[in-house]
Amino acid sequence: xxxxxxxxxxxxxxxxxxxxxxxxxxxxxxxxxxxxxxxxxxxxxxxxxxxxxxxxxxxxxxxxxxxxxxxxxxxxxxxxxxxxxxxxxxxxxxxxxxxxxxxxxxxxxxxxxxxxxxxxxxxxxxxxxxxxxxxxxxxxxxxxxxxxxxxxxxxxxxxxxxxxxxxxxxxxxxxxxxxxxxxxxxxxxxxxxxxxxxxxxxxxxxxxxxxxxxxxxxxxxxxxxxxxxxxxxxxxxxxxxxxxxxxxxxxxxxxxxxxxxxxxxxxxxxxxxxxxxxxxxxxxxxxxxxxxxxxxxxxxxxxxxxx
Numbered sequence: 631x632x633x634x635x636x637x638x639x640x641x642x643x644x645x646x647x648x649x650x651x652x653x654x655x656x657x658x659x660x661x662x663x664x665x666x667x668x669x670x671x672x673x674x675x676x677x678x679x680x681x682x683x684x685x686x687x688x689x690x691x692x693x694x695x696x697x698x699x700x701x702x703x704x705x706x707x708x709x710x711x712x713x714x715x716x717x718x719x720x721x722x723x724x725x726x727x728x729x730x731x732x733x734x735x736x737x738x739x740x741x742x743x744x745x746x747x748x749x750x751x752x753x754x755x756x757x758x759x760x761x762x763x764x765x766x767x768x769x770x771x772x773x774x775x776x777x778x779x780x781x782x783x784x785x786x787x788x789x790x791x792x793x794x795x796x797x798x799x800x801x802x803x804x805x806x807x808x809x810x811x812x813x814x815x816x817x818x819x820x821x822x823x824x825x826x827x828x829x830x831x832x833x834x835x836x837x838x839x840x841x842x843x844x845x846x847x848x849x850x851x852x853x854x855x856x857x858x859x860x861x862x863x864x865x866x867x868x869x870x871x872x873x874x875x876x877x878x879x880x881x882x883x884x885x886x887x888x889x890x891x892x893x894x895x896x897x898x899x900x901x902x903x904x905x906x907x908x909x910x911x912x913x914x915x916x917x918x919x920x921x922x923x924x925x926x927x928x929x930x931x932x933x934x935x936x937x
Contacts (some may be wrong), residue, residue, distance in 0.1 A: 678703055697722040709734040712752045720745050730769055740764050749773045768793040777801050788812035808836055810857055820844060830860030837863045846871040853887030854878040858909035867915040867937060874935040884931040887911060892920055
């Protein structure tokens with residue numbers, strides 16, 4: 631079957647065999663149970679239940695897309711309007727991919743197949759994983775990322791502005807990365823290894839809550855010419871298996887920063903610790919007195935701190 635365009639108010643159902651050529655949706659609704667190799671959307675909705683499909687959303691409209699069955703869906707949200715919005719639900723058993731683009735916002739939910747989701751650079755995206763393993767990338771201010779899969783390691787990245795990254799108690803191992811231009815809230819209840827990669831180079835505050843159920847909470851604090859100077863509040867560093875490494879951005883060599891002082895935290899009080907690094911990075915350890923913080927060095931010269 632072939633359709634040149636599904637216009638506003640129109641509906642096209644392709645129940646089998648698929649769409650053999652490129653199809654455009656301009657305010658209408660497309661339902662595909664076969665395959666649709668290429669769909670261009672200006673606005674409107676698409677429900678795709680079979681085959682591999684690439685959806686490109688252009689212009690300044692809104693789009694609603696649902697994947698089901700065994701559909702493998704890839705979406706490029708190429709919008710020019712900050713007010714444009716993409717809503718996506720992956721109910722498919724296959725991995726879906728969404729690139730949010732330089733404008734607009736994305737609300738997306740993963741399913742059993744897992745997802746790779748990147749929010750739009752305009753921010754205010756909501757990226758929520760399901761039973762499948764996820765890679766979630768926040769690209770703008772106000773983004774919220776949430777992992778819920780225990781099937782493997784989930785990866786969550788904050789790239790710009792104030793973002794929220796969380797992993798529920800259903801998860802196992804999780805990786806969280808806060809980029810040089812980002813800050814915000816990171817919280818996990820995962821049961822596996824929780825890895826934090828922190829390269830914030832601004833004075834904003836990032837609050838981090840490691841998992842009390844985790845085997846390890848590993849905080850990698852980067853210090854090099856492009857990273858350092860962040861302000862981190864770690865709320866439960868006293869948990870067993872918590873450790874801070876001071877590294878460079880390669881993740882396998884010592885960072886530029888060293889420990890300048892370990893003192894009682896003037897903000898949190900005498901029962902908490904402030905670790906100040908030579909690049910002015912500040913690590914606030916809530917509820918952990920200074921006498922319970924120790925320092926060591928690995929064979930390759932990486933400084934580490936533990937309780």
